[in-house]
Amino acid sequence: MVHTDTTVAGIRLSNPMMLASGILDENGYTMLEILKKGAAAVVTKSIGTSERTGYKPPVVVPIQGGLLNAIGLANPGIKNFRGEMEIALRGNKPVVGSIFGATADEFLQLALDMEEYGATAVELNLSCPHVAGYGTEVGSDPQLVEDIVTTLKSKLKIPVFAKLSPNVTNIVDIANAAHKADALVLINTVRAMSIDIHARKAVLTNRYGGLSGPAIKNVGVRYVYEVRKETGKEIIGVGGIENTNDLVEYVMAGASAVQIGTALYTQGKDIFSRIEANLEKFMEAEGFNRISEMIGVAVE
Amino acid sequence: MVHTDTTVAGIRLSNPMMLASGILDENGYTMLEILKKGAAAVVTKSIGTSERTGYKPPVVVPIQGGLLNAIGLANPGIKNFRGEMEIALRGNKPVVGSIFGATADEFLQLALDMEEYGATAVELNLSCPHVAGYGTEVGSDPQLVEDIVTTLKSKLKIPVFAKLSPNVTNIVDIANAAHKADALVLINTVRAMSIDIHARKAVLTNRYGGLSGPAIKNVGVRYVYEVRKETGKEIIGVGGIENTNDLVEYVMAGASAVQIGTALYTQGKDIFSRIEANLEKFMEAEGFNRISEMIGVAVE
Amino acid sequence: MIVKIISDVERIGRNTVTIRFSWDQKVEPGQFLMVWMPNHSEIPISISHTGPLKGITIRSYGETSEAMIGLRKGDRIFFRGPYGRPFDIKPGRKLIVGGGSGMAGLLPLVDSRAYGVVSARTSSDLLFADRFAEGHVTMVTDDGTAGIRGFAIDGVKSLQLDEFDMMYVCGPELMLKSILDYVAHKSIPAQFSLERTMKCGIGICDSCSIDGRQLCTEGPTFSKEELMGMHEFGTTRLTESGKRIQIGRH
Amino acid sequence: MIVKIISDVERIGRNTVTIRFSWDQKVEPGQFLMVWMPNHSEIPISISHTGPLKGITIRSYGETSEAMIGLRKGDRIFFRGPYGRPFDIKPGRKLIVGGGSGMAGLLPLVDSRAYGVVSARTSSDLLFADRFAEGHVTMVTDDGTAGIRGFAIDGVKSLQLDEFDMMYVCGPELMLKSILDYVAHKSIPAQFSLERTMKCGIGICDSCSIDGRQLCTEGPTFSKEELMGMHEFGTTRLTESGKRIQIGRH
Numbered sequence A, B: 001m002v003h004t005d006t007t008v009a010g011i012r013l014s015n016p017m018m019l020a021s022g023i024l025d026e027n028g029y030t031m032l033e034i035l036k037k038g039a040a041a042v043v044t045k046s047i048g049t050s051e052r053t054g055y056k057p058p059v060v061v062p063i064q065g066g067l068l069n070a071i072g073l074a075n076p077g078i079k080n081f082r083g084e085m086e087i088a089l090r091g092n093k094p095v096v097g098s099i100f101g102a103t104a105d106e107f108l109q110l111a112l113d114m115e116e117y118g119a120t121a122v123e124l125n126l127s128c129p130h131v132a133g134y135g136t137e138v139g140s141d142p143q144l145v146e147d148i149v150t151t152l153k154s155k156l157k158i159p160v161f162a163k164l165s166p167n168v169t170n171i172v173d174i175a176n177a178a179h180k181a182d183a184l185v186l187i188n189t190v191r192a193m194s195i196d197i198h199a200r201k202a203v204l205t206n207r208y209g210g211l212s213g214p215a216i217k218n219v220g221v222r223y224v225y226e227v228r229k230e231t232g233k234e235i236i237g238v239g240g241i242e243n244t245n246d247l248v249e250y251v252m253a254g255a256s257a258v259q260i261g262t263a264l265y266t267q268g269k270d271i272f273s274r275i276e277a278n279l280e281k282f283m284e285a286e287g288f289n290r291i292s293e294m295i296g297v298a299v300e
Numbered sequence C, D: 001m002i003v004k005i006i007s008d009v010e011r012i013g014r015n016t017v018t019i020r021f022s023w024d025q026k027v028e029p030g031q032f033l034m035v036w037m038p039n040h041s042e043i044p045i046s047i048s049h050t051g052p053l054k055g056i057t058i059r060s061y062g063e064t065s066e067a068m069i070g071l072r073k074g075d076r077i078f079f080r081g082p083y084g085r086p087f088d089i090k091p092g093r094k095l096i097v098g099g100g101s102g103m104a105g106l107l108p109l110v111d112s113r114a115y116g117v118v119s120a121r122t123s124s125d126l127l128f129a130d131r132f133a134e135g136h137v138t139m140v141t142d143d144g145t146a147g148i149r150g151f152a153i154d155g156v157k158s159l160q161l162d163e164f165d166m167m168y169v170c171g172p173e174l175m176l177k178s179i180l181d182y183v184a185h186k187s188i189p190a191q192f193s194l195e196r197t198m199k200c201g202i203g204i205c206d207s208c209s210i211d212g213r214q215l216c217t218e219g220p221t222f223s224k225e226e227l228m229g230m231h232e233f234g235t236t237r238l239t240e241s242g243k244r245i246q247i248g249r250h
């Protein structure tokens, strides 16, 4: 018998797929819908201490091989997010609260609020590639990463995921700095840009944005593999997954679970149930009974 | 009248397109053929001090959005390369000698040989993402980059191009370290990996490889833009260019010329003449008379 | 981005213009474009003319729409799309109810037998009332400067609904809500085109969502039955930041 | 990578096997696959059976081909392709000249009227000589253990070439060269399939090139006329490192 359920950082998941942060997860009702459609868990969009409208559109540009985005961490502020959490939690599945901040203290306050709202875990966005002072600027400083993770781990009851950026010279240094996290999430978007040659101008209002989708799949697989091999940590893989084979590739590279974002645009919300069905078939054909038997089998 | 010729680091090019290093440029006759087919210049594959067979195949894997490669710096050694240079130079167009080494001294010896063979310029491969001790390991160390470039600039008569890696946290630091170079070449491949889920194993013998092709185009555009904006240096853009619009996007981001690699596989060798014809049409329609009028127009 | 040269700009009302450009693309009534004004922003705009010579009709409300109505013949227009689920057009007699710039997206539905209820704050804001056949339109203004004084719903209430085979409605959400409440248990089938904050247009940013469905991909048109089950319809929506607010009149 | 289950492995000579697998893909005679043996290497192998039940015929020369001939029914085979320009098959009577494992890629061309010159170092290395109709084959061995003692060219010289409409040749490059030199100014048209170091199979690594053309994409088949203009043919080639060496007998 094939079992597609799995566990990551002690959290039971009915299948290895979560909704990635920032995609269809600012409205509680949408998260609820995604859970109904078959996601095992959702990660909320990244929430900060105060309300931000983000950048003016264009904030998303469809390009060959994926999407480019610079939303600019638009979010209602943690206090205004309680209601959405409540709605999402009606799905009776894990809801992971993604948060971003500039200091360990900010992260701690946000995490405590998320915990109080009922979040199953918090995910630290240490990697948003296009807002000054946040994300990568935090996430590429090993000392700061270590401070944040250590602070949170000492105060929180729920698991802590650290989401890392691919836009660094040495991911293993950062992964080691985050070693106290219950799981690492790899990868956030890859810094990129699109220029409209007729407008003679960058399309995104912020000019720089983050590349997601199939274009970065093999980049994500590489980070998962490398970090799994060098640190042995539990990993949640994300980046360009749009079918069962992509998911399996991440799992064999060392991911215990995965997140899916951009494929919601290209494949629709049925992606979760479709992949789950095909995953069962794949495991059956290949003689795997449990997800755990596949995790990291390609790592050598 | 539209003119598609241009100049980079003082080198006149009949159009803005060069063949990128590592693609169809280890055999002198092939380089000659590429020049005949319309490339304004060729860059040789990266040559080191001694003969290397590189990794065992698979060394190249076609994937969605491009290619993954880990050739492993296979090369005949600089002394054995003289003959190929002689053949390539019969094309009467610029031939840029790409070289890789571990120290400033190694780079210097290689560069002096290239200069003697008649190379129009040397391109320093500071960025190959998959051979220990070379490439990125050299190219992510600003001090070493500065040493190498300074040493070469003091001894060579021909221009020096520094080819940088996108696999770094802060490209501007590295670009500044290479500020004495006559031009910067951006970007080399993005570190990535492909796992065969049936073989349960990385496909490349080296496991890690470099991603090229359309998947990295917007990553390359971003690096060109950022480095142009922050340093003002002359740049040669490379990464995922496969049509006229891609070329123009790089030029508007700040590239004075471009290199094309992977598209030789997807578009064939006629790509150079095809792009040149379309480039003329584009410039005519958009009211540009010279390439120089387009360089960096999107940078703000 | 798609780029086209503007072939014509027609001023059709106070702060309102129709911009025409040829674009060889099949689009259906109810679909929209994400129109980019470089140096300003990118905003959703319905396609008001769906033939080979396409058209969009913009009323200036703020910075970007203001810049857009300043475009001239020969200028370029940048956009992506077409996006959204079109109206499901039912043969027969149409009742078309448009509030404010909401008429823009309904225009392609207007035919010789269609009947219109066209509403606006004031008479100079009434859009496309002249596109209906003689005697086939009821005008409604908040201030009574033309037609019935009141809201769109008052225009609807003045009609014999069983004369129509389908009702198509577009305008502010509270207007839609008042009409839905009125027709909910009547036999006339109805479709509504909604407007909410839109950032991506392709179903990923969640800014336009209503009850888990994205206006930009699963809408903006919804049937009466679909809307009837929605908690958020006419009650709350998210702002650009993602903050939940009560829906008020614009 | 494409993965298929091996349906049969047939031993067909000393260190030589044919591996069969079904693969629903149109392939043409002269094309090849890049076959991957995980933990070993990836090597180019001609398609010896081009019907729905595909086949490849491998002789063990080194590590990877050795591992490949150890594959069994039920094992998996990993490959990419098909690659390469196929033979341009001309109707009429074929003269097929194969040296060593070069016969593998020629096998799909063999029909009842075809005539073969099959050469090898020694009799136990002769491949597919039995596939030609009775009396339609000349065998040649370096050591004289079967047929004519000598090289493939000696077999060719023994024939009346104007009986044939097209000659198809595959084998070591020096053998090809000797045959080209012989037929260069004769009227018989001829095509040659070459073997050089191949790393990528898709025309980018330059390891297989000859006179600026890539064997893997523009070849491996070339016409007589194409080869006649080539400086590198039969003289020099690049090794795996890219070093230029003289072409010798394997």
Ligand SMILES: Cc1cc2nc3c(=O)[nH]c(=O)nc-3n(C[C@H](O)[C@H](O)[C@H](O)COP(=O)(O)OP(=O)(O)OC[C@H]3O[C@@H](n4cnc5c(N)ncnc54)[C@H](O)[C@@H]3O)c2cc1C
Pocket (backbone or CB within 6 Å): C032, C041, C043, C044, C045, C046, C047, C056, C057, C058, C059, C060, C061, C062, C063, C064, C065, C066, C100, C101, C104, C105, C194, C195, C196, C197, C198, C220, C250
């Ligand atoms: C699917 C869809 C289709 C649309 N089609 C059209 C169309 O065909 N023609 C058209 O003119 N507009 C249309 N709109 C509305 C249009 O997108 C907005 O008017 C526009 O985003 C305003 O941008 P701005 O930068 O000019 O104004 P902003 O600076 O964003 O807004 C200025 C002020 O106007 C208010 N406002 C914004 N939109 C409206 C509105 N629709 N009604 C009343 N007040 C408003 C804002 O709340 C704000 O107070 C459509 C919207 C959607 C979602």
Ligand SMILES: Cc1cc2nc3c(=O)[nH]c(=O)nc-3n(C[C@H](O)[C@H](O)[C@H](O)COP(=O)(O)OP(=O)(O)OC[C@H]3O[C@@H](n4cnc5c(N)ncnc54)[C@H](O)[C@@H]3O)c2cc1C
Pocket (backbone or CB within 6 Å): D032, D041, D043, D044, D045, D046, D047, D056, D057, D058, D059, D060, D061, D062, D063, D064, D065, D066, D100, D101, D104, D105, D194, D195, D196, D197, D198, D220, D250
């Ligand atoms: C287009 C093409 C089609 C091919 N088709 C076939 C085929 O259908 N069947 C087949 O068996 N082989 C075929 N080959 C040859 C095959 O690819 C090589 O035999 C193989 O690469 C050897 O790999 P290896 O790792 O086993 O041996 P290696 O370890 O690479 O080589 C071992 C030794 O054998 C020598 N050697 C390698 N190849 C040959 C050769 N072809 N003839 C004589 N000596 C050789 C090498 O120089 C070396 O000394 C083809 C080659 C090409 C380019």
Ligand SMILES: Cc1cc2nc3c(=O)[nH]c(=O)nc-3n(C[C@H](O)[C@H](O)[C@H](O)COP(=O)(O)O)c2cc1C
Pocket (backbone or CB within 6 Å): A020, A021, A022, A023, A045, A046, A060, A067, A069, A071, A073, A098, A125, A128, A163, A187, A188, A189, A211, A212, A213, A214, A216, A238, A239, A240, A241, A259, A260, A261, A262, A263, C204, C205
């Ligand atoms: C529109 C958009 C918004 C995103 N917002 C966030 C965010 O708020 N926080 C975060 O950690 N990641 C964010 N991401 C990154 C995704 O969570 C994910 O890491 C990335 O898109 C790669 O996965 P994908 O290819 O499946 O989309 C966003 C991605 C997109 C496309």
Ligand SMILES: Cc1cc2nc3c(=O)[nH]c(=O)nc-3n(C[C@H](O)[C@H](O)[C@H](O)COP(=O)(O)O)c2cc1C
Pocket (backbone or CB within 6 Å): B020, B021, B022, B023, B045, B046, B060, B067, B069, B071, B073, B098, B125, B128, B163, B187, B188, B189, B211, B212, B213, B214, B216, B238, B239, B240, B241, B259, B260, B261, B262, B263, D204, D205
């Ligand atoms: C097969 C292959 C081999 C390469 N070898 C080299 C090399 O030897 N030296 C180097 O500087 N870059 C090398 N590159 C990188 C290319 O020069 C180029 O920077 C990269 O492929 C991006 O451009 P593209 O997308 O047009 O291919 C290689 C790329 C490929 C695909």
Ligand code: FES
Pocket (backbone or CB within 6 Å): C197, C198, C199, C200, C201, C202, C203, C204, C205, C206, C207, C208, C209, C214, C215, C216, C217
């Ligand atoms: S506008 Fe982004 S989901 Fe609809």
Ligand code: FES
Pocket (backbone or CB within 6 Å): D197, D198, D199, D200, D201, D202, D203, D204, D205, D206, D207, D208, D209, D214, D215, D216, D217
């Ligand atoms: S094998 Fe690489 S070019 Fe032919």
